[in-house]
Amino acid sequence: MSDLPAPAGVEAFEKIKSLLLGDMSRRLDETAERVEKLDDRLGDEEKFSISTGDALIDAFRRAEEKRPRALSKALAPSVVTIIRSEIKNSKDMMVEALYPIMGRLVTAAVAGAFRDLVESVNARIDALASASSWRLRLRAMATGRSMAEVALAEAEAGRLRRALLLERGSGRLFAIWPATEAGPQGANADLESGMIAAITEFATNVYADKGGELRMLDIGSGKVFLRASPRVIVAGEFGGELSAQREKRLDEAFLSIVELHEKDEEACTPDAIGGLLSDALTEGPARPKSKTPILVFGALLAGLVFWFSWEPILHSYREWRIRAAYADAMGSHPALAQYPLHLDIEHKDGRVVLRGLAANDAEPQGVMDAVARVADPYRVEREVQIVALASQTQQDLRAGETRAATTLQEAQSQIESLRSELKEARAAIERLVGEHDAPRAKLQRFIESFAVFFSGSDTLIDPAATAERLDELAALLKASDSGLRVVGYADEVGANVSNRSASRKRADKIVAMLVERGVPRNRLALVSRSTLNPIADSTLDMVRSRRVSFELPYAGEFDVR
Structure with missing residues (x-):
């Protein structure tokens, strides 16, 4: 049915509808x-x-x-x-979050102030020299603490500063003693109670497996003793240190406070807490102080004085004995009084030294023997020079003069001989210098370091440098009035005939260049040696063998015809 086409009226209606609406x-x-x-x-x-x-x-x-x-x-x-609003509504949460942080800040501030106080007290104690200061020094050395800390601990030992009774867990403060406490310390009681509760719970949780309880907090300037029951915590802040006996009585007082709170919370007032703690800290009747520490200290001090003064006393005693023996020995040898003699006692090296002058060995040795008998354990040494009498001295002087005159004559003869040798050596040096500077010597040195090299048959490798050096050679030949051999060489490449021809051409070219520079031709001898005396490896760079070198002739060589 859905596939059937719509009637024509319906379609028209839809068109009209779409147009209008x-x-x-x-x-x-x-x-x-x-x-x-x-x-x-x-x-x-x-x-x-x-x-x-x-x-x-x-x-x-x-x-x-x-x-x-x-x-x-x-x-x-x-x-x-x-x-x-959140801070006001979440006070407990904020307190729990901020207590650890504030606790560290407060502890750091208290520790800093306490360090300043310790330094100040140390400075003042160091200026004292009384028996009390020495007692503090000895106690500080024994405990490893500073003198100021020991003094403060003794000054405040056992003094109860404040007692708190607070609820375990929440830190809510039940009671504080003294009840009339005001000022900053009274204002931060809530803060301190919260800190103590938080720290106690933390320690209990951490050491739960060991069954331990936190019993004491060290706050630098004092200690906070803690005793806790399942419901409450008793905290007492004390200055200095407590003796074992006081701490035991303090334990009993804390337990009494906990029991009192368990029985009747209203009876656990600040006055009741303070009374129990004060009774626990009250000392019994004062006993007379023992003089034993003073006697022991005096004995130690006397021992130290004796120990440090023993060595100087022993040195003084030994020196007195040695000086007395030396004086007696010098009295027994009056002749020594005319000479400068003295005795030195060196305690550090453990020796006695007799120094000075004497006329003979016997008398100083007698003095040394007398001193050695009382000088033990020091060793006795002698540094005495023996001087002769005046007559003997004059004879020695005359003999010395004779020997000096003889020595002087010998020295003068040696000086004259040295002068002659020096004169001959100077003449020889002058001859050598003259020969070195002679024209022929200069020519010899020049030709030993000079040769002309060729690239081809008679083609110079460096014409400019060759011309300059030939100028020098010509000048030396003219000055020396000497002859010169001009020797041509060839390499080993090619036939012997061509090599001899090439070496001759090279020598002939150099002879012509020297003649152009004014050297007489009859003073130049041309020599062709072909491949003799090569100066290069024949398989590598034999070109260097293509050269012309120079030699001085033998005496009379140019006279031979």
Whole structure:
């Protein structure tokens, strides 16, 4: 049935409908679509919350990107109000979060102040020299603490500063003694009770497997003793250190406070807590102080004085004995009084030295023997020079003069001989210098370091340098009035006949160049040695063998015809 064509009237009606109501129908469809979208977003409370949240997020994001300053000013009052309200409503949570941090800050501040106090007290104690200061020094050395800490501990030992009774777990303060405490210390009682409760719970949880309880906190300037029951904690802050006996009585007082609170909370007043603790810390009747420490200290001090003064006393005694023996020995040898003699006692090296002058060996040795008998364990040494009598001295002087005159004559003869040798050596040097500077010697040195090299039959490798060196050679030949052999060489390439011809051409070319520079031809001898005496490897660079070298002739060589 659906495949049958519609009647013509229906089709016409639809066309008329679309013409008359087409725009309105389209708007209605769009409106229906928008209503469906709004229903999807705002149809119920859950959909409205989700859509509102998305819209707010988008709005905040756009405001943060485009208008951040205006967004901050608009939200600041609300954020501050919310934070204040949250702090007020979540006081316990804030306290639990901030107590550990504040506790560390408070501890650091207290420790810093205590260090300053310790340094100040140390400076003042160091200036004292009384028996009390020495007692503090000895106790500080024994305990490894500073003198100021020991002094403060003794000054405040056993003094109860404050007692707290608080609920375990929450840290709520039940009672504080002294009850009339005011000022900063009274104001931070709640803070301290919370810290103590938190630290106690932490220690209990950490060491639960060991069944231990936290019994004491060291706060630098004192100690906080803790005793806890399942419901309450008793904390007492004391200055200095407590003796074992006081600590035992303090344990009993803490247990009494816990029992009192268990029986009757209202009876556990600040005065009752303070009374129990004060009774526990009250000392018994004072006993007379023992003089034993003073006697022991005096004995130690006397021992130290004797120990440090023993060595100087022993040195003084030994020196007195040695000086007395030396004086007696010098009295027994009056002749020594005319000579400068003295005795030196060197305690550090453990020796006695007799120094000075004497006429003979016997008398100084007698003095040394007398000193050695009392000088033990020091060793006795002698540094005495023996001087002769005046007559003997004059004879020695005359003999010395004779020997000096003889030595002087010998020295003068040697000087004259040296002068002659020096004169001959100077003449020889002058001859050598003259020969070195002679024209023939200069010519010899020049030709030993000079040769002319060729690239071909008679083609020079470096014409300019060769011409310059030949100028020097011509000048030396003219100055020396000597003859010269001009020797041509060839390499080993080619036939012997061609090599001899090439070496001759090279020598002939150099002879012609020297003649052009004014050297007489009859003083030049041309020699062709072909491949004799090569100076290069025949398989590598034999070109260097193509050369002309020079030799001085033998005496009379140019006279032979």
